[in-house]
Amino acid sequence: MALPARYSRSIDWVTVGLYTLMVGLGWLNVYAASYSPEAPAGGLFSGLSFQELMAFNWFKQILWIGTAVVLIVILLVINYKAYDTFAFGLYGIMIVLLIVTPFIARPIAGSRSWLELGPVRLQPAEFAKFITALAVSRYMAGINLRQQNFRDQMVLAGLTLLPPLLIVAANETGQALVFGAFLLAYFREGMSPLILIILAAAGAILILALLVPKLWLVGVFTAILALVFAVNTKVLRHHLPLALSVWAVVIGMVFGVDFFFNNVLQDHQRKRIEVLINPSADPLGVGWNVTQSKIAIGSGGLVGKGFLQGTQTKFDFVPAQSTDFIFCTVGEEWGWAGTMVVIVLFMALLARVLYVAERQKSVFGRTYGYCVASVIFFHFAINIGMTIGLAPVVGIPLPLFSYGGSSLWSFTTLLFILLAIDAYRKQDLVR
Numbered sequence: 001m002a003l004p005a006r007y008s009r010s011i012d013w014v015t016v017g018l019y020t021l022m023v024g025l026g027w028l029n030v031y032a033a034s035y036s037p038e039a040p041a042g043g044l045f046s047g048l049s050f051q052e053l054m055a056f057n058w059f060k061q062i063l064w065i066g067t068a069v070v071l072i073v074i075l076l077v078i079n080y081k082a083y084d085t086f087a088f089g090l091y092g093i094m095i096v097l098l099i100v101t102p103f104i105a106r107p108i109a110g111s112r113s114w115l116e117l118g119p120v121r122l123q124p125a126e127f128a129k130f131i132t133a134l135a136v137s138r139y140m141a142g143i144n145l146r147q148q149n150f151r152d153q154m155v156l157a158g159l160t161l162l163p164p165l166l167i168v169a170a171n172e173t174g175q176a177l178v179f180g181a182f183l184l185a186y187f188r189e190g191m192s193p194l195i196l197i198i199l200a201a202a203g204a205i206l207i208l209a210l211l212v213p214k215l216w217l218v219g220v221f222t223a224i225l226a227l228v229f230a231v232n233t234k235v236l237r238h239h240l241p242l243a244l245s246v247w248a249v250v251i252g253m254v255f256g257v258d259f260f261f262n263n264v265l266q267d268h269q270r271k272r273i274e275v276l277i278n279p280s281a282d283p284l285g286v287g288w289n290v291t292q293s294k295i296a297i298g299s300g301g302l303v304g305k306g307f308l309q310g311t312q313t314k315f316d317f318v319p320a321q322s323t324d325f326i327f328c329t330v331g332e333e334w335g336w337a338g339t340m341v342v343i344v345l346f347m348a349l350l351a352r353v354l355y356v357a358e359r360q361k362s363v364f365g366r367t368y369g370y371c372v373a374s375v376i377f378f379h380f381a382i383n384i385g386m387t388i389g390l391a392p393v394v395g396i397p398l399p400l401f402s403y404g405g406s407s408l409w410s411f412t413t414l415l416f417i418l419l420a421i422d423a424y425r426k427q428d429l430v431r
Contacts, residue, residue, distance in 0.1 A: 010422075010423040010424070011076070011419055011422075011423050012352070012356055012419055012422055012423075014352055015349070015352050015353065015356065015415065015419060016419070018345065018348055018349045018352060019349070019400065019412075019415060021345065022345055022346075022349065022399075022400040022401065023065060023068075023400050023408070025342070025345075025401070026061075026326070026398075026400050026401035026402070027058065027061055027062070027065065028307070029322075029326055029329045029330055029333075029401060030057055030058050030061045030322045030326065030401075030402075030403045031058035031061075032307060032308055032310065032313055032329050032333055033057070033313055033321045033322035033326060033329045033403075034056055034057040034058050034322050034403075035058075035308050035313075035314065057322045057403045058403075060403075060405075061403050061408075064404070064405040064408050064409070065408070067405070067409070068408050068409060068412045071409060071412055071413065071416075072412060072416050075412075075413060075416040075417055075420055076416060076419070076420050076423070078420065080420045080421050080423065080424045083134055083368075083417055083420070083421060084134075084138055084141070084364050087131075087134040087135045087137070087138035088135055088138060090131045090134060090135070091131055091132065091134070091135035091159070094124070094127065094128050094131045094132075094163070095162060095163070095166065097124045098124055098125070098128060098163060098166035098167065098170070099166060101113060101115060101124050101170055102169055102170040102171075105170070111170060111171045111172045112170050112171060113125055113167065113170040113171070113172040113175070120405065121405075121406075122405065122406050123172075123175075123406040123407075125163075125167045125170070125172050125175040125176075126175070126406040126407055126409070126410035127406070127409070127410055127413070128163045128167065128175075129178060129179075129375050129410060129414065130372075130410060130413045130414045130417060132159065132160065132163050132179065132182070133182070133368055133371035133372065133375070133414070134368065134417070135159055136156060136159050136160060136182060136185075136186075136367070136371065137363075137364045137365075137367040137368040137371060138364060139155065139156060139159060140156065140186075140189055140363060140364075140367045141362065141363040141364040141367070143156075144190065153191075156186070160179055160182050161179070163176075163179060164176035164177070164178075164179040164180075172395075173394060174394030174395040174396045175395075175396060177378075177382075177394060177396075178375060178378050178379065178396065180378070181374035181375050181377065181378035182371055182374055182375075183195070183196060183199070183374075184370065184373075184374040184377075185367055185370035185371045185373075185374050188366075188367075188370045189363070189366075189367055189370075202253065205217075205250060205253050205254065206253060206257050209253065209254045209257040209258075210257060210261070210273070214254050214255060217254050218251055218254060221247070221250055221251075222247070225243060225247055229243075261273070272392045272393050272394075273392055275287040275290065275392075275393075276389070276391070276392045288319075289318060289319055289320070289325065289393060290386070290387070290389050290393060292312060292317045292318045292328075293318050293325050293327075293328040293387045293388070293389075294328075294387075294388060294389055295312060295317075296310065296312035296313065296317070296318060296328040296329070296331060296332040297327075297328050297331030297332060297339070297387065297388060298331075299311075299312065299332055300331045300332040300333065300334065300335040300336065300338070300339075301335050301336070302335050302336050302337060303334070303335040303336075303337050303338075304331075304332065304333045304334040304335030304337070304338055305332060305333055305335075306333060307333055307334075308333070309333060310329065310332035310333040311332075312328070312332050313328075313329045313332050313333060320395075322402070322403040323397055323402045323403050323404055324383065324386070324393070324395055324396065324397060324398075324402065325387055326397075326398050326401050326402045326403070327339070327342070327383065327384050327387045327398055327401070328387050330342055330401075331387075342401070343384070346376070346380045346399075349376065350373050350376060350377055350380075353369060353372055353373040353376065353415075353418065354369070354370070354373050356369055356418060356419070356422050357369020357370050357372070357373065357418070359422070359425065360421070360422065360425050361425050362425075364421075365418075365421045365422065365425060368417070368418060368421065369418050369421075369422075372414045372415065372418050375414060376399050376411070376414070379396055379397065379398065379399045380398065380399060382394060382396055383396055383397065383398040383402075384398070399411045
């Protein structure tokens with residue numbers, strides 16, 4: 001399945017190079033995270049059968065990387081128009097799969113979101129990201145968000161919200177939160193910034209309601225509202241009903257956060273938020289992962305302890321260290337310098353994806369590119385944030401670094417569909 005010469009010359013090799021480098025560095029850290037001093041010496045494969053090697057995450061990751069290479073070739077060989085044409089069909093198949101999964105999947109760590117196909121486990125929620133990105137990009141290619149058409153906005157909201165609702169039903173909250181990142185792509189295509197401001201303000205109010213005495217919060221907000229009216233009486237005269245409605249909603253949120261926290265969230269979710277607010281709340285329970293992760297990263301110092309020399313890593317102090325907490329392996333063994341290299345690589349990849357998105361000649365290609373950047377940014381920011389105690393532990397991987405076939409395939413597909421579309425951008429017509 002060789003690529004045509006003209007086609008291969010059009011591929012954005014800068015993105016390919018960044019992808020290859022990050023996957024390679026990811027594998028090194030997966031190997032370090034799963035390395036054991038008691039393992040047979042004398043080489044990676046020394047004296048071990050295939051079945052014995054399959055017990056190691058680093059070996060299985062090699063297999064996943066090999067299959068990802070095959071996947072890349074397939075994605076690039078497929079006619080780029082197929083991604084546009086079959087976007088809604090793929091979306092429908094994905095919705096059916098998400099509905100069925102909780103009924104046929106066995107529980108793993110409290111979640112029914114993994115399908116087992118022999119020795120292989122796949123998580124449909126991972127693939128829902130790029131399929132939803134295709135579907136919303138296909139829909140947005142036929143509308144204009146700047147026109148503020150209510151029906152179009154509701155359809156777009158439905159396309160975006162249905163997958164995460166089904167993912168939450170499988171008790172996989174972390175993966176569901178990722179779909180909120182699509183708002184950044186919609187903002188680029190003309191969605192009112194007021195929506196982002198309202199959502200950001202609502203989030204800030206809910207967080208403050210957990211940290212600040214509620215009567216103080218109500219008093220401050222009421223005082224601000226009164227001050228605005230005192231300065232500008234026209235606002236009072238013309239917008240009093242709206243202002244009072246907003247005030248009532250805010251007060252309801254402030255006093256309703258306790259009900260949501262105690263009756264809607266599950267016990268482990270409440271504890272994760274409590275630990276985020278107060279790291280010493282449960283240091284030997286829910287807070288253990290984050291505490292050990294911060295110890296590992298902090299112990300790395302400027303340049304780290306060296307490859308395979310991390311004691312926190314080597315002796316499994318941090319659970320899920322090759323998946324959700326892979327970044328603490330980087331911090332311990334490669335130090336501040338290594339973590340900065342990883343962060344710079346992600347920023348370079350995001351910048352390149354946005355550059356590729358902006359040079360698209362179709363709304364479909366541009367929107368899809370921004371969806372790719374939004375998803376990668378969300379994973380990158382939240383994953384690193386939770387390893388250093390700045391975000392709650394929600395169980396999402398670090399793109400291209402964390403161990404796992406579903407994650408690697410998902411991000412590989414996200415990126416290389418964009419590169420396939422970009423390779424033929426000159427043939428697109430502006431819609």
